[in-house]
Amino acid sequence: MPRSLVRRLAAPVGVLAGVVAAFAYVGAVDPNEPGHYPVCPLLRFTGIYCPGCGGLRSAHAVAHGDLQAALGANALAVVGYGIFAVVMAVWLVRAVRGLPMRVTVSPVWWWGIGAVLGLFTLVRNLPFGSALAP
Numbered sequence: 001m002p003r004s005l006v007r008r009l010a011a012p013v014g015v016l017a018g019v020v021a022a023f024a025y026v027g028a029v030d031p032n033e034p035g036h037y038p039v040c041p042l043l044r045f046t047g048i049y050c051p052g053c054g055g056l057r058s059a060h061a062v063a064h065g066d067l068q069a070a071l072g073a074n075a076l077a078v079v080g081y082g083i084f085a086v087v088m089a090v091w092l093v094r095a096v097r098g099l100p101m102r103v104t105v106s107p108v109w110w111w112g113i114g115a116v117l118g119l120f121t122l123v124r125n126l127p128f129g130s131a132l133a134p
Contacts, residue, residue: 008098012091019084027063031056049124051076051117054134073134076120 029036042050054074061070062081070078091101123129 003098005096008095009092012088012095012101016088016092019088023059023063026056026059031060049121049133051121057134075132076117 031037037056040050040053042048043053052074055077057073058070058077059081061067061073062078067078087103094101120132124132
C-alpha cells in the first residue's frame with residue numbers, strides 16, 4: 001500500500017524546518033558580536049582557520065540576504081548551502097512522486113571532498129589566500 005503524501009513529506013519537511021530554524025536563530029543572534037557562540041577550538045589554540053571558521057558569520061549573512069558578506073566569511077560554506085538546497089529540492093520532488101531518496105557517495109567522492117576541504121584550509125591560512133580567511 002503506498003504511503004500518503006503527508007507521510008512521504010514528513011522527513012524532508014522536518015529536516016528543512018530544522019535548517020530554517022537554525023538559520024533563523026543565527027540570523028537573529030549575530031555571530032559578529034562576541035559572547036554569543038563558542039570560539040573555534042582550532043583557531044583559539046593554534047591560530048589556524050579550519051574549513052568551518054566563518055561559517056556562522058556566513059550563515060548570518062545569508063539569512064540577511066548579503067551574499068557578498070557570506071562569501072567573504074566562508075565561501076566554501078556558501079557552496080555547501082547551495083548543494084544542500086539542491087539536495088533538498090530533489091528530496092522533496094522525489095517524496096512528492098513517491099520515489100525513495102538514496103544518496104550513495106563513492107569513496108572517490110569522499111576523498112575528493114576531503115581534498116577540497118584540506119586545500120581550502122591550507123590556502124586560506126597562507127598569505128596569498130587571505131581573501132578566503134574570515
